Amino acid sequence: MKISASAFFIAMLISAPAIAQQPPETIGHIQNIEGLASIQRDGVTLPGAAGAALYRGDRIRTGKPGAMGIVLTDDTTISLGSNSELSLEDYAFKPKEGKFALALRMMKGTFSYITGQIVKLAPETARVQTPDATLAVRGTKLLIEIKE
Amino acid sequence: MANQQAIRADWSLKDKLPGLLAAGLIAMALGGCARQSIILVPDPEGRIGKAEVTTSAGKQLLEKPGDMTRTSGRSNPPSAVTTADPAFIAATFGEALAVEPPPPQTFTLLFETGTTALTAESLKSIADIVSASQRRSAISVSISGHTDTTGSDKLNDALALERAQLVKALLLRQGVKPELISVTSHGKGNPAIPTPDGVPEPRNRRAVVIVH
Known part of the structure; x- marks a missing residue:
């Protein structure tokens, strides 16, 4: 028991730095920002900035006044008006392995959404969720308003 | 004693019933208002795609430029497709469109x-x-x-x-x-x-x- 516990501890010591060194994969960037905007990541709120990298699971928010434009690595382009909230719930873009996923959740606000290569290459893997509805988007540009 | 209070409470509820009914109707009417609008528009290169909007009560297909449907809760079907007014688009989405990143x-x-x-x-x-x-x-x-x-x-x-x-x-x-x-x-x-x-x-x- 003692041996297995210390073996476990050593295994943790070895694996922890390996996990820490693995940087999260950048799935996109903030391209434009006006006014108030932030990224919520792992329970921490970070100020939004032009050029900031976005990761899977990020939740992005604009204040009032505030607006933000983001581009994902497959060219998916989303811009948010003021008082808007969007969660990048799932994302995979690996054309060489044929691996694709795009799940966006729009909670509130105004959005302009231009589809990218994921919708072109694997439309059935892309999904947008709003409080009321599921949007199956087959290209190319949608405007969405969600009142609180 | 407790019973009497309960009965009295019940009566007072009955007194208020018309008011409650009215409030309920107003709430239903508000609930019936559009909460979300989804509009299909051409992309920066002028291409038009397609989108299907699905709630648990029905779905609508957007396929022409300006096609719009509105939803009012998950348990209601999306509205019949109409054509969005350009003035509504400009007023509602002006901020978002102004920061839209240029195409790569x-x-x-x-x-x-x-x-x-x-x-x-x-x-x-x-x-x-x-x-x-x-x-x-x-x-x-x-x-x-x-x-x-x-x-x-x-x-x-x-x-x-x-x-x-x-x-x-x-x-x-x-x-x-x-x-x-x-x-x-x-x-x-x-x-x-x-x-x-x-x-x-x-x-x-x-x-x-x-x-x-």
């Missing part, structure tokens, strides 16, 4: 067969890529390397990567910031011109640079 700029650079030597023409495009990334204050410059279908997969994967790396080196030398640049190899798996295996195709021997 794509550059295709061609190579001599089996080598990492850029064609003379493509060598000149390096300067165009550099000026585009400065003009746009680019946030990313992604380079993908590709080959034609001659040669083995292993060779092509390596060659495609070398081509992308070469373009990266040229861009770095011209002052593009290293943190903006990402490099991938697509080997022969993503041809510009699909061909059978073993076909030399100059247009597939390329690196594609996308500037955001």
Whole structure:
């Protein structure tokens, strides 16, 4: 028991730095920002900035006044008006392995959404969720308003 | 005593019933108001796609420019499709549209067969890529390397990567910031011109640079 516990501890010591060194994969960037905007990541709120990298699971928010434009690595382009909230719930873009996923959740606000290569290459893997509805988007540009 | 109070409470509830009913009707009417609007519009290149809006009570298909449906709760079907008023679009989405990132700029650079030597023409495009990334204050410059279908997969994967790396080196030398640049190899798996295996195709021997 003692041996297995210390073996476990050593295994943790070895694996922890390996996990820490693995940087999260950048799935996109903030391209434009006006006014108030932030990224919520792992329970921490970070100020939004032009050029900031976005990761899977990020939740992005604009204040009032505030607006933000983001581009994902497959060219998916989303811009948010003021008082808007969007969660990048799932994302995979690996054309060489044929691996694709795009799940966006729009909670509130105004959005302009231009589809990218994921919708072109694997439309059935892309999904947008709003409080009321599921949007199956087959290209190319949608405007969405969600009142609180 | 407790019973009497309960009865009295019940009566007082009955007294208020018409008021409660009215409040309920108002709430239902409000609930019936549109909470979400979804509009299909042409993209920056003028193309129009399709979108299907589904709630647990029904769905609507948007397929023409300006097609709009509205939803009022998950348990109600989306409204019949109407055409969005351009004034409504401008008023509601003006802020979001104003910060919409411009479409990316794509550059295709061609190579001599089996080598990492850029064609003379493509060598000149390096300067165009550099000026585009400065003009746009680019946030990313992604380079993908590709080959034609001659040669083995292993060779092509390596060659495609070398081509992308070469373009990266040229861009770095011209002052593009290293943190903006990402490099991938697509080997022969993503041809510009699909061909059978073993076909030399100059247009597939390329690196594609996308500037955001």
